Amino acid sequence: MSARTTPLATILVVDDEPIIRETLAEFLHQEGFAVVAVGTGEEAVARAAEQRFDVLLCDVNLPGWDGIEVMERVAKVCPETFVMLITAYATVETAVEAFQKGAHDYLMKPIILHEVGGKIRRLIRTRDVFRENQWLRRELSRTEDGGGEMVVGRSPAMRQALDLARKVGPTSSTVLILGESGTGKELLARAVHCHAQAAKPTGGRFIAVNCAAIPHDLLENQLFGHRRGAFTGADKDAPGIFAHAGPGTVFLDEIGELPLGTQAKLLRAIEQKEVFPVGANEPSRVEARVLAATNKDLAKEAAEGRFREDLFYRLNVVSIKLPPLRERREDLPDLIEFLLAKHARSMGKKMTGVSHEAMQLLLAHPWRGNVRELDNALQRALILGDGPLVSPSDLPPDIAPQPADPFGVNDLGTAVERFERLHIERILRAAPDKREAAKMLGIGLSSLYRKIEQYGIGV
Incomplete structure (x- = not known):
């Protein structure tokens, strides 16, 4: 070998x-x-x-x-x-x-x-394709049955991320998922959990926590629970998220926002499988696996004292990087098809696809908000659209800017030119070829070519 x-x-x-x-x-x-x-x-x-x-x-x-x-x-x-x-x-x-x-x-x-x-x-x-398709079909079935989500992508970067999720899933290793906001870090964490349950079903739950969304003074209570009398109003013991997850997965999103004091307690939960509920004198055993995600450079955060170095190394046993959508544009057609079908089912709409013009706009958009922005754009298109296909007018204005009003000028010649250009563009989209477009416009083919060149129309 x-x-x-x-x-x-x-x-x-x-x-x-x-x-x-x-x-x-x-x-x-x-x-x-x-x-x-x-x-x-x-x-x-x-x-x-x-x-x-x-x-x-x-x-x-x-x-x-x-x-x-x-x-x-x-x-x-x-x-x-x-x-x-x-x-x-x-x-x-x-x-x-x-x-x-x-x-x-x-x-x-x-x-x-x-x-x-x-x-x-x-x-x-x-x-490899067969196995990935099997997994995607199982995930699609799960989304239809349970209202979940799935990761879609065939680009090299996404195939690598999905392959890592498949390999690390059946292990007990911690995983750190890296990526910009909206790239689907929680979905990938769910995929790791699904692979773990497929290999060894435990019945454990997947519970996601956004560390940036919970006030710091409540976060420990949410994660580890509390004992009766720990604070005013604590009239009984309450288990935390780690206890609720059982032998499942706790996914900590935006882990870089976790307070330093809570980081120490999380490290104990990972290393020793025990937590101290708020107000407790004795630790409680926990079984949950920890997956974490961040859009920060945790190595830099640790070097500057804002994140515990020992926790960083404990979390970073396996790291999976999710690329931004702008770096995996080959995934856009599959993502659009999947998201459109998913939302069309939930809304009871009959929209079955995307027009060529709308697809070109979607492919050209920078997608700074990543998959989340794409998802929102397609939901909007389904709500506003009436036809069988998503059209440019169904898309948000920042993706499909509306053409300038041809009559929004005082000069007659300029207004006529604007209207003529828009009309020619519309006919070119509708006609099967330029010869037929020229017939529909009532001009000769050579005149049409001159107009295309005059107005700089892309065909």
């Missing part, structure tokens, strides 16, 4: 010919994959029952169970495994049968090794 410490994927090779089996195993190992190689279908199914494999690379013609039967049996014990069959006798019929039974690709003998590497890598990419 190369210097890579983590294998690209784990491959199960099944071939009864030792030279082919050993050659494939050695080649794939050198390419950076973890490989298990066996000679029979029975051995393959037994190994698949013990270990999860990303790809099954299996000869069709095996003694005992043939490749298709092996594929079907492996699918029962390891359903996420992708399958590539090897055959020396490929026919249309066998290929169709293989794909119908669940194969994803096949190789012809004699085997060309660089072709094997390319096909395996394509399968791995397909597997």
Whole structure:
């Protein structure tokens, strides 16, 4: 294997010919994959029952169970495994049968090794997309059933963030999520919690706390609870958020706003799994995992004495950075589609998409408020719009500035020019091509081109 410490994927090779089996195993190992190689279908199914494999690379013609039967049996014990069959006798019929039974690709003998590497890598990419789509479908189902939210994005930066969330979710590690306001830090924290519950269901709750939104003198009471008689009006014990979360997750947003005194108590909750409710003489045990988020540079805050250095290092075991929306514009179409569909369902509207002109405006906007600003803009469009598509007039004025009133001038010539330009632009949007636009305007095609150049109309 190369210097890579983590294998690209784990491959199960099944071939009864030792030279082919050993050659494939050695080649794939050198390419950076973890490989298990066996000679029979029975051995393959037994190994698949013990270990999860990303790809099954299996000869069709095996003694005992043939490749298709092996594929079907492996699918029962390891359903996420992708399958590539090897055959020396490929026919249309066998290929169709293989794909119908669940194969994803096949190789012809004699085997060309660089072709094997390319096909395996394509399968791995397909597997990654498949797994992400499975997770997105589960999340979408959760949003429809429970009114939750989800993280959407296929840009490299978002795929990296989602992959980190998937990897760290099943662990007990603290996580620090970094990003500007409105980038979806709480949604990513929920994704980490969902991955944790999927791996080991505990029934624990996800509770989010905005540290900047609660007065400092009430924050400890909210987080850790209080004992009877701790202050005027405390006539009974009250559990805090850590107790309510149980074996779940406490998400502390804007952690940089936490007072230094409360930071010390939070550090104890993380390290020793115990808290002191307000007015208590004895600590209470807690189980909740802590996730935190900030839009501040906590290392700088710690260096300048505004944040505890030991707490910073304890929180920063794994950090996930969420990029601002302006740096992942390739995610905008998917985000727009998802948010529009979500709000259309909740409002009972029939708006099914975005017009080309409105999409161009949405793609060009700087989105300083990130996903939150986009979400608000699309809600406004649904409230104001009447057609099946979002139009520029449905968008906020800062995204789609309204054209100047052509009659807002005294000079007749200027007013005529403004109106003519607006009218030509409207016809160009409506017509299938410039020739038809010229007919609709009642002018020649060459005259239309002159007008386009005169007014600097973008087409």
